[in-house]
Amino acid sequence: QKEVEQDPGPLSVPEGAIVSLNCTYSNSAFQYFMWYRQYSRKGPELLMYTYSSGNKEDGRFTAQVDKSSKYISLFIRDSQPSDSATYLCAMSAYSGNTPLVFGKGTRLSVIA
Amino acid sequence: DAGITQSPRYKITETGRQVTLMCHQTWSHSYMFWYRQDLGHGLRLIYYSAAADITDKGEVPDGYVVSRSKTENFPLTLESATRSQTSVYFCASSRGAGTGELFFGEGSRLTVL
Numbered sequence: 390q391k392e393v394e395q396d397p398g399p400l401s402v403p404e405g406a407i408v409s410l411n412c413t414y415s416n417s418a419f420q421y422f423m424w425y426r427q428y429s430r431k432g433p434e435l436l437m438y439t440y441s442s443g444n445k446e447d448g449r450f451t452a453q454v455d456k457s458s459k460y461i462s463l464f465i466r467d468s469q470p471s472d473s474a475t476y477l478c479a480m481s482a483y484s485g486n487t488p489l490v491f492g493k494g495t496r497l498s499v500i501a
Numbered sequence: 502d503a504g505i506t507q508s509p510r511y512k513i514t515e516t517g518r519q520v521t522l523m524c525h526q527t528w529s530h531s532y533m534f535w536y537r538q539d540l541g542h543g544l545r546l547i548y549y550s551a552a553a554d555i556t557d558k559g560e561v562p563d564g565y566v567v568s569r570s571k572t573e574n575f576p577l578t579l580e581s582a583t584r585s586q587t588s589v590y591f592c593a594s595s596r597g598a599g600t601g602e603l604f605f606g607e608g609s610r611l612t613v614l
Contacts, residue, residue, distance in 0.1 A: 397541075425603075432591050432605030433544070477544065479603075488534065488559065489603065493543030 392416050395478055395492030404501050408465040412478035412492045415459065419480040419490075422454050424463045427475045427494065436476070437463065468499045504528075507592050507606035515614050520579045522609045524592030532595045533575040534559075534603065535567065537588040544591070550575055582613045 395412045402408055410424075420441055425433035437452040439445045439461075445452045451464040461480070465472055478492040505526040514520050524533065535547040536559075546559030548567040556567050564586060566578045575594075579586055589610050593603040 395543075430608070432593070432607055433603070434605070435602050438602070488546055488549055491544040493541070 392490050393478065393480060393492045396495055397493050399496040399498060401498045401500060402468055404468060404470060404499055406468050406499070408463075408468050408472070408497060408499075410463040410465075410476050410478075410495050410497070412461050412480075413459055414461075414480060414490075416480075416482065416490075417456075417459065418482040419456075419459075420483075421481045422452070422461050423479040423489070424450075424452060425477045425479060425491075427477060429474075433477055470499050470501045473498045505592060505594055505604050505606045507590075507609045509609060510607065511610050513612045513614065514582050516583060518582050520582050520611065522577045522579075522590055522592075522611070524575045524577070524606060526573055526575075526592075526594040526604070528594060528604070529572055530594035530596055530604070531572075532597060533569065534593040534595075535565070535575070535577045536591045536593065537561065537586075538591060538608075539588050547577065547590075579611075582611075584613050587611060587613045 393414045422439045424437040426436045427433040439452050442454045442456045449466045453462040475494040475496045477494040479489040481489045508523045534549040536544045538544050545561045550556045550569040553572050589608045591608050592606045595603045
Protein backbone atom coordinates (compact mmCIF):
# COMPACT_ATOMS: atom_id res chain seq x y z
CA GLN A 390 0.00 0.00 0.00
CA LYS A 391 1.32 3.42 -0.95
CA GLU A 392 1.64 5.90 1.90
CA VAL A 393 -0.67 8.34 0.13
CA GLU A 394 -3.52 7.33 -2.17
CA GLN A 395 -5.25 9.75 -4.51
CA ASP A 396 -7.73 8.98 -7.27
CA PRO A 397 -6.14 10.24 -10.51
CA GLY A 398 -9.49 10.98 -12.17
CA PRO A 399 -9.96 12.60 -14.59
CA LEU A 400 -12.80 14.53 -13.03
CA SER A 401 -14.98 16.70 -15.23
CA VAL A 402 -17.56 19.11 -13.77
CA PRO A 403 -19.70 21.99 -15.07
CA GLU A 404 -18.81 25.55 -14.20
CA GLY A 405 -20.24 26.57 -10.83
CA ALA A 406 -20.19 23.05 -9.36
CA ILE A 407 -18.74 22.17 -5.98
CA VAL A 408 -15.69 19.97 -6.40
CA SER A 409 -14.45 17.51 -3.80
CA LEU A 410 -10.93 16.10 -4.06
CA ASN A 411 -9.64 13.55 -1.59
CA CYS A 412 -6.60 11.66 -0.37
CA THR A 413 -6.15 8.87 2.11
CA TYR A 414 -2.95 8.02 3.89
CA SER A 415 -1.54 5.27 6.03
CA ASN A 416 1.16 6.96 8.13
CA SER A 417 -0.38 8.17 11.38
CA ALA A 418 2.68 10.37 12.00
CA PHE A 419 1.70 12.78 9.23
CA GLN A 420 0.91 16.19 10.71
CA TYR A 421 1.35 18.66 7.86
CA PHE A 422 -1.06 18.49 4.95
CA MET A 423 -0.90 20.45 1.72
CA TRP A 424 -2.60 20.80 -1.60
CA TYR A 425 -0.65 21.81 -4.66
CA ARG A 426 -2.15 22.90 -7.96
CA GLN A 427 -0.38 22.17 -11.22
CA TYR A 428 -1.39 23.70 -14.51
CA SER A 429 -0.47 21.94 -17.73
CA ARG A 430 3.26 22.13 -18.51
CA LYS A 431 3.98 24.06 -15.31
CA GLY A 432 5.45 23.21 -11.94
CA PRO A 433 3.14 22.63 -8.94
CA GLU A 434 2.26 25.60 -6.73
CA LEU A 435 1.17 25.51 -3.10
CA LEU A 436 -2.56 26.11 -2.77
CA MET A 437 -3.46 25.21 0.81
CA TYR A 438 -1.51 24.29 3.94
CA THR A 439 -2.96 22.85 7.14
CA TYR A 440 -1.51 21.48 10.33
CA SER A 441 -3.06 18.52 12.16
CA SER A 442 -6.86 18.17 12.05
CA GLY A 443 -9.53 20.69 11.19
CA ASN A 444 -10.61 22.98 8.40
CA LYS A 445 -8.98 25.87 6.63
CA GLU A 446 -10.73 28.20 4.25
CA ASP A 447 -9.25 30.52 1.64
CA GLY A 448 -11.72 32.14 -0.70
CA ARG A 449 -13.46 29.42 -2.72
CA PHE A 450 -11.13 26.73 -1.37
CA THR A 451 -11.57 24.72 1.84
CA ALA A 452 -9.14 22.10 3.08
CA GLN A 453 -10.26 19.52 5.62
CA VAL A 454 -8.17 17.07 7.59
CA ASP A 455 -9.61 14.10 9.49
CA LYS A 456 -6.68 12.42 11.20
CA SER A 457 -8.87 9.80 12.88
CA SER A 458 -9.87 8.52 9.43
CA LYS A 459 -6.53 9.38 7.77
CA TYR A 460 -8.44 11.33 5.15
CA ILE A 461 -7.98 14.81 3.71
CA SER A 462 -10.18 16.75 1.35
CA LEU A 463 -10.09 19.87 -0.78
CA PHE A 464 -13.38 21.54 -1.69
CA ILE A 465 -13.70 24.08 -4.46
CA ARG A 466 -16.88 26.15 -4.45
CA ASP A 467 -18.29 27.86 -7.54
CA SER A 468 -15.69 26.15 -9.71
CA GLN A 469 -14.34 28.09 -12.68
CA PRO A 470 -12.69 26.97 -15.93
CA SER A 471 -9.49 28.52 -14.56
CA ASP A 472 -9.56 25.85 -11.82
CA SER A 473 -8.87 23.21 -14.47
CA ALA A 474 -5.58 21.68 -13.36
CA THR A 475 -4.08 18.71 -11.58
CA TYR A 476 -4.39 18.83 -7.79
CA LEU A 477 -1.80 17.01 -5.73
CA CYS A 478 -2.08 16.31 -2.05
CA ALA A 479 1.14 16.20 -0.04
CA MET A 480 1.97 15.53 3.56
CA SER A 481 4.84 15.17 5.98
CA ALA A 482 5.48 14.01 9.50
CA TYR A 483 7.91 16.71 10.63
CA SER A 484 8.47 20.32 9.77
CA GLY A 485 12.21 20.05 9.72
CA ASN A 486 13.87 17.39 7.69
CA THR A 487 11.47 14.88 6.19
CA PRO A 488 10.55 15.41 2.53
CA LEU A 489 6.93 15.64 1.52
CA VAL A 490 5.10 12.56 0.30
CA PHE A 491 2.88 13.35 -2.68
CA GLY A 492 -0.28 11.74 -3.97
CA LYS A 493 -0.41 10.98 -7.68
CA GLY A 494 -2.67 13.95 -8.38
CA THR A 495 -6.26 14.31 -9.60
CA ARG A 496 -6.83 15.89 -12.99
CA LEU A 497 -9.79 18.30 -12.90
CA SER A 498 -11.58 19.88 -15.84
CA VAL A 499 -14.22 22.56 -15.28
CA ILE A 500 -16.39 22.93 -18.34
CA ALA A 501 -17.89 26.35 -19.18
CA ASP B 502 15.08 37.46 -11.81
CA ALA B 503 14.42 35.94 -8.42
CA GLY B 504 13.10 32.40 -8.37
CA ILE B 505 14.05 28.92 -9.40
CA THR B 506 15.13 28.17 -12.93
CA GLN B 507 15.78 24.92 -14.73
CA SER B 508 17.71 24.29 -17.89
CA PRO B 509 17.36 22.98 -20.45
CA ARG B 510 13.55 23.05 -20.66
CA TYR B 511 13.57 20.40 -23.38
CA LYS B 512 16.20 17.80 -24.17
CA ILE B 513 16.37 14.85 -26.53
CA THR B 514 19.23 12.43 -26.11
CA GLU B 515 20.20 8.88 -26.95
CA THR B 516 20.53 5.82 -24.79
CA GLY B 517 23.90 5.66 -23.05
CA ARG B 518 24.66 9.39 -23.20
CA GLN B 519 25.34 11.51 -20.15
CA VAL B 520 22.87 14.29 -19.50
CA THR B 521 22.96 17.03 -16.88
CA LEU B 522 19.90 19.02 -15.87
CA MET B 523 20.63 22.30 -14.15
CA CYS B 524 18.74 23.97 -11.32
CA HIS B 525 19.41 27.39 -9.84
CA GLN B 526 17.54 29.23 -7.07
CA THR B 527 17.99 32.78 -5.86
CA TRP B 528 16.26 32.57 -2.45
CA SER B 529 19.16 30.95 -0.57
CA HIS B 530 16.81 28.15 0.47
CA SER B 531 18.55 25.40 2.41
CA TYR B 532 16.69 22.52 0.81
CA MET B 533 16.62 21.55 -2.83
CA PHE B 534 14.90 18.60 -4.46
CA TRP B 535 14.72 16.72 -7.72
CA TYR B 536 11.49 14.98 -8.72
CA ARG B 537 10.43 13.13 -11.79
CA GLN B 538 6.80 13.12 -12.90
CA ASP B 539 5.38 10.30 -14.97
CA LEU B 540 1.83 9.38 -15.93
CA GLY B 541 0.48 6.91 -13.42
CA HIS B 542 3.25 7.56 -10.90
CA GLY B 543 2.85 11.19 -9.96
CA LEU B 544 5.80 13.04 -8.47
CA ARG B 545 8.60 10.82 -7.25
CA LEU B 546 11.56 12.11 -5.30
CA ILE B 547 14.95 11.30 -6.81
CA TYR B 548 17.40 13.13 -4.52
CA TYR B 549 17.32 16.01 -2.12
CA SER B 550 19.83 18.20 -0.38
CA ALA B 551 19.62 19.88 3.03
CA ALA B 552 22.59 22.19 2.42
CA ALA B 553 25.75 22.50 0.35
CA ASP B 554 27.65 19.21 0.29
CA ILE B 555 24.76 17.33 1.95
CA THR B 556 22.63 15.10 -0.27
CA ASP B 557 20.30 12.20 0.35
CA LYS B 558 18.48 9.62 -1.71
CA GLY B 559 14.79 9.76 -2.38
CA GLU B 560 12.42 7.11 -3.66
CA VAL B 561 14.00 6.53 -7.11
CA PRO B 562 17.73 7.43 -7.02
CA ASP B 563 19.15 4.66 -9.24
CA GLY B 564 20.82 5.93 -12.40
CA TYR B 565 21.09 9.51 -11.14
CA VAL B 566 23.88 11.52 -9.54
CA VAL B 567 23.63 14.89 -7.80
CA SER B 568 26.02 17.38 -6.33
CA ARG B 569 25.64 20.60 -4.41
CA SER B 570 28.85 22.56 -4.14
CA LYS B 571 26.96 25.88 -3.85
CA THR B 572 23.70 26.57 -2.03
CA GLU B 573 22.03 27.98 -5.13
CA ASN B 574 22.80 25.16 -7.58
CA PHE B 575 21.70 21.55 -7.61
CA PRO B 576 22.50 19.77 -10.88
CA LEU B 577 21.11 16.33 -11.69
CA THR B 578 23.19 14.03 -13.89
CA LEU B 579 22.06 10.92 -15.71
CA GLU B 580 25.38 9.16 -16.21
CA SER B 581 24.16 6.75 -18.88
CA ALA B 582 20.64 7.62 -19.95
CA THR B 583 18.06 4.88 -20.45
CA ARG B 584 14.62 5.01 -22.11
CA SER B 585 12.98 4.53 -18.72
CA GLN B 586 14.42 7.89 -17.71
CA THR B 587 12.25 9.67 -20.26
CA SER B 588 10.23 11.95 -18.01
CA VAL B 589 9.54 15.47 -16.86
CA TYR B 590 12.00 16.51 -14.17
CA PHE B 591 11.16 19.15 -11.59
CA CYS B 592 13.57 20.91 -9.32
CA ALA B 593 12.23 22.50 -6.14
CA SER B 594 13.53 24.44 -3.17
CA SER B 595 12.29 25.25 0.32
CA ARG B 596 13.41 26.51 3.72
CA GLY B 597 12.68 23.13 5.29
CA ALA B 598 12.12 19.62 3.96
CA GLY B 599 8.63 19.20 5.32
CA THR B 600 7.35 22.72 5.88
CA GLY B 601 5.22 22.44 2.78
CA GLU B 602 6.12 25.52 0.81
CA LEU B 603 8.03 23.90 -2.00
CA PHE B 604 8.82 26.24 -4.87
CA PHE B 605 9.04 24.35 -8.14
CA GLY B 606 10.78 25.18 -11.36
CA GLU B 607 9.04 24.99 -14.73
CA GLY B 608 10.34 21.49 -15.40
CA SER B 609 12.78 19.88 -17.83
CA ARG B 610 11.22 17.55 -20.36
CA LEU B 611 13.71 14.80 -21.23
CA THR B 612 13.29 12.25 -24.00
CA VAL B 613 15.73 9.36 -24.27
CA LEU B 614 15.66 7.62 -27.65
